[in-house]
Amino acid sequence: MATSNEPDPRFDSQVLTYKPESIIAAIETYYKALSKLPYVEESHIISPPTSGWPNITESNFAPLEKTNTVINLLKHLPYLQNPEKEKGYAIAFGTFPIDYTAAPFREPIDIQEAKNFKPDLAWPEDAVKGWVIPLTMSEDNYWGNWWLLDTTDGTVTDWAHNNSTEADVDYAPDDPRSWRNTCGETKKLEDLLAEWRSKFESLHWVAFADPTGREKVWNDEDIQRDEDTEHCEELQAIIRKHGWPVNFKRQECKEALETWMEDHQT
Known part of the structure; x- marks a missing residue:
């Protein structure tokens, strides 16, 4: 040492x-x-x-x-x-x-x-x-x-x-x-x-479970758009809809994200 x-x-x-x-x-x-x-x-x-x-x-x-x-x-x-x-x-x-x-x-x-x-x-x-x-x-x-x-x-x-x-x-x-x-x-x-x-506070990164239940950090920075990019943008929209970052309704937002996850399960 x-x-x-x-x-x-x-x-x-x-x-x-x-x-x-x-x-x-x-x-x-x-x-x-x-x-x-x-x-x-x-x-x-x-x-x-x-x-x-x-x-x-x-x-x-x-x-x-x-x-x-x-x-x-x-x-x-x-x-x-x-x-x-x-x-x-x-x-x-x-x-x-x-x-x-x-x-x-x-x-x-x-x-x-x-x-x-x-x-x-x-x-x-x-x-x-x-x-x-x-x-x-x-x-x-x-x-x-x-x-x-x-x-x-x-x-x-x-x-x-x-x-x-x-x-x-x-x-x-x-x-x-x-x-x-x-x-x-x-x-x-x-x-x-x-x-x-x-990255997280700007919502370029969004942490949440994916529809399979895997813990995941989504991002919108990939050069090539794919389904993950679209999902990240959907999650961003939900978070912003609930007032991020100024008047954020955290619990309501989390419930909305959980509903999104359930809706996207296959």
Whole structure:
């Protein structure tokens, strides 16, 4: 693990600093913003007690082989609970938040099941470092993203081992950040979440279950129009009809969206 940060070539040689309070605030702000839309329920956003989540301890999380810095961060993060959905809420395309307060991370941790919450099972040579922790998981390791938080500098990197989105800039082989060279892009967590939030609030992205019951983020940005584009526009119209963003009737809107979903079931 790096003890001091060098200029980062992926950020115009800025020297980045890990600030756990900024990570916590960014995640909380993002979840609360999502709860204003008719998908995520505010009651499913859970905040830690003052002493932190009781199951997230050095002894319980020892099998994960993570640093004390990682464990302390996870202990004080807000989480988005899974309201009996297969993978929980979709918070970006095919991307789901990991709740480290829930099974299989409850005490005692189910280490075999916990292996499903890491992206590196098929790439043992690229095992996620001890100071790095997944904040999200992809829907199926092909669709969606594993975003990995590096606690040396507060950045997140897209695992991206199954596609061609490798970043243009690599780190030197002896740089502790060189694990990112086989991954995708690296961003500051605050910037990534702000980008996603803008997409949702502008309704370019709409999160809701599709007619099959699959949790989905619809979008209107595809170059080629298809049925999904049309469905996204229908959902946008329903949300705007219910007053988004100024005089929004959230519950009425959610009921209308659920009716739309039922009407489109095959």
